[in-house]
Amino acid sequence: MLTLRNARLFIACADSGTLTAAAGVLNVSQPAATKSLAQLEGALGGTLFERSGRRLTLTALGEALLPRARALVQQARDMEAEARRWRSGDDGLIRLGAGPAVAFSLLPDAVKRFYGSGNAARLTVRSGAAGELIERLRRGELDLVVADRGDDEADPGLATRALPDQSLAAAVRPGHPALAGAPLEDFRIATATPPERLRQFPLGWNAGAPGIVCDDYGVLARACAVSDHILIAPAPVMARILAEHALVPLSGEVSALVVRPALIWRADAPASAAREALCACFEGVT
Template sequence: MLNLRTARLFAACADHGTLTAAATALNVSQPAASKTLGQIEAALGGALFERAGRKLVLTRLGEAMLPRARSLLQQAADLEAEARRWRRGEAGALTLGTGPAIAYQLLPETVGRFLQSHSGVRLTVRAGAAAELIELVARGQIDLAAAHVGNVAPDPGLVVRRLPAQRMAAAVRSGHPVLSGGALTDYPVAGATLPEALRREPLAWGAVPAGVVCDDYTLLARAALVTDHILIGPEPVVRHASVVHGLIVLDVPVSDRPVEPALIYRKSAPRSAARDALCACFEAVAREGDQHNSPTRFSAAVMPDSENS
């Protein structure tokens, strides 16, 4: 029977020309090598080598079978190399789910850093709200979620690696009425789907008119730029949007509860060097923050106009 062990002996005999040299190369005894070669020839139904003294010369059958034996050995070597790349995180596939704020703030720089050293990994990114992504992680449908989870108790079956907490912030377009004394309560907000803990609480300035809910901060920022909607979101996201889109960050409290971004994966998932490397990139980018943004801040009225007069 031709298997990896016998294929190695067959190829070694062809390469070295003698059974003794082949046995030495494979670190087996000469009698054991001779017995194995006899078993291969019996299984294949013919001689693979002609013996000229101690010299081995391929027969017609041996010439036909040798490329197949080499192909088997090459496939095994390729399989082992692929497994090593997977273990080191240099190859394979990784599915990441990301919430809207992280997709807008951290994801571009994180993915750029990750792919610099892991370009062989096939990375699939899908967006969604935090609760949806966490459920997909728990069911094993995605490998890693990066989302604002709030300060809720984590599922005991999940690993939760928390990133720095962020307070909520708000921004408006230049010329917005709140910049000249208008009441915040008079204007709708534009924001992403919030974690459950935040959705249960009103904004610091109370109830507001119905606004825009969208898990795309570029669209939300554009909506705030051309309407009287107030953009709300994690402060780093709002600061970045203010720089990119020319919005003005308001110096007002938005919520007493911070948002808490985190990286989430299953405890029972197989060890993945690629996943660990992507987590490390997320953590490094989150620590560094968005230092280059320094938007203008403006204090806005929190109370209705009738109470500010």
């Protein structure tokens, strides 16, 4: 019989590679873990692992069923979390992940709209690289991510709603040698964690590897104000930076790359009126 207990054991065995390690993760004895795994394989009518000494390797059946086991355990976590929020009266909590560009440019106006319209939901925000945030979303640690969506719109496990694409812009400090005609390729760039697509759409002047990578555009702007690095940022981010920092924009196309921000959540996540209201606020920011 399939239960949450032996589904967790299945996952722990797959992740750790041995029954001993899986038993330790779940705080059960090895004989109990061995018995539970045998019961699960009997109920499913096939072996989930090949045994080689103490090592466990997924069979074809195990590979096919592991995603379902993970989904089952995640749904149980979701149910427990939702029940806790109802018991505590905290059902309006939204755990938001914001990519670097979103955190600097779109987030302040979206939050202003959200609370200005009378929403009382509590909001916690985690900022970081898009890939890291999306992994946390998949693990159920975040409810919504607003970040460069990359290729994740093709992931059936995620629901996405596109926001307007953003082109890239460049800026330097006043008196920068590039403003007097020095070749741009002589200077390193400063940017947030670049999307993987930057490999297909290199910067227009054959720029080298980034000299500074930081997911806080405020830090990047201040660093470029006192160095010869060239700041690269999405156009909405750059507009805010130029209004707040003494930097000078560089003219011309930076790259054919566009940043593709989107609202992203797990396709199987419970419906949330507060999450939908926050999404509408992001969509209303221009």
